[in-house]
Amino acid sequence: MTDRWALAPAEDGGVDVAPLGPDGLPAGPVVREEDPSRAVRSRPDVTRWVWRSTAEVYPRLLATGVRVERCYDVEDAETLLLGHEGRSGEPRSAAAALARLRGGPVPPDPPQRSAEPGAQSTLFEPQGTRLPLTDLLTVYAEQQRRHARAEHPDRMRLLTAAESAGMLVAAEMNHAGLPWRADVHRAVLHDLLGERYAGGGEPRRLAELADEVSAAFGRRVRPDLPADVVKAFAQAGIKVRSTRRWEIESVDHPAVKPLLEYKRLYRIWVAHGWSWLQDWVREGRFRPEFLAGGTVTGRWVTNGGGALQIPRVIRRAVVADPGWRLVVADADQMEPRVLAAISRDPGLMEVAGRESDLYQEVSDRAFSGDRAQAKLAVLGAIYGQTSGDGLKNLAALRRRFPQAVAYVDEAARAGEEGRLVRTWLGRTCPPAASAADDTGEGIPAAEEDTGDRAWVPGYASTDARARGRFARNFVVQGSAADWALLLLAGLRRRCASMAAELVFFQHDEVIVHCPEEEAEAVVAAIREAADLAGRLTFGETPVRFPFTTAVVECYADAK
């Protein structure tokens, strides 16, 4: 029978549900259920739930122990479809989509709230305009037709399905939390920073380093104030334009060493110190809010706690529960492998078809054995390096892997010219932030007077160049994010039959928390999911996506 059902929260705390036919329209009556969890639990044969917003519905289900196999997130799909259609500036709520269909006034999107420490407030609040189930399905049915009009309909369907799966994963990670030992964290802080003083001021070690810096300059200097430091260097006869580490490092002055150490420890103190611990860790779990597809490229972001920037020394505090393990899995050289897959460059695909160190392989072929140079060249090509040794290295890369370099060059040109640029699955980079709706898409804004100027190498404006670099990186980083979604979806599926839980994801790295006896099965599941994700995302190519996996009790012991 029907395996797709739709679900829409009602005003009274209940939900409306209805089975869907192949056309995406109701294939049976709409039923009102008082208890959302029971509505789902009592329909175990449903393999995909269509709903407005995973963030609205799914946390409530998880709180009562209910999980779903798949979903389709209408508002996420709307965002992806609008982007693909070159309409990324338009409101993306389901209500807006409905209004566009009916020709009424289109409501603007509600402002996004930012997370507050420990608030968890998003769990029970609808964060958008509710839509009656029949209206939601009107939007859904039209979205099905819009998929068919996409540049690659099958890929577009895969993209929206994959990102919906990612939203389930994100909600489940938010629910599970990352195992966190506050006592270990405190021990690390004490070890690095020394005792805290009453009143919330700097801990002992920072105060000592500040004194050393002041002594070296011969006057009181606050090392946390860049302007103060620049002035102090100037008085010592040393011109520095900023206090960035790479600029200070080469300066010959006794203040440099304690200053750099101060900056390192200061960073840990303010970003992951005692107040962070107080704010973000509860009952042995760090609970950031993962947001799938939170960036233009499709990379995830987190709200609160800086979960994607946990310093290495602090990872000591991430410890598995007793009898459990952390399976830490890191994709090896993901971005160049993705470049091989999307460009179909024969040489690079052959290199990426091996599981061995890709940079070493590239180096052997194009850089006479200098791995570091090869790595810089590959990353420079992806990031759009414009100067330094990178250019010389790029030439060597271009000779050996012309199709790969041409692929990112073409993306850069499209970006500079203001054309749409897409990932392999069809996530689309807006041409530029529109002047009307400048809510900060992260896209460098277009200049007003360059629209009709032909693209000439070397003559593009600074802004156009920035857009070019963005677009060049977008196709690789974004396609990598496409692949990562498929990986997560596959891994989630394999973990569903185990006690294992996904607890962390960071671009090309995933952590699974599982009983010790499941660890080897999880390692195997990651490899299988990676292979499958490679085939599903990019089709049949020789490219492999190997992982480095470690089964550990403590995150810091991985790699």
Place this chain on the structure above:
DNA sequence: AGTTTCGGCGCC
């Protein structure tokens, strides 16, 4: 006084 931007740096 409250809000936004900046400088710097953590991660990939």
Place this chain on the structure above:
DNA sequence: AAAGGGCGCCGAAACT
């Protein structure tokens, strides 16, 4: 060696 992509976070500085 030098500076090219994506983020979030913090305090201070620069606004209103």
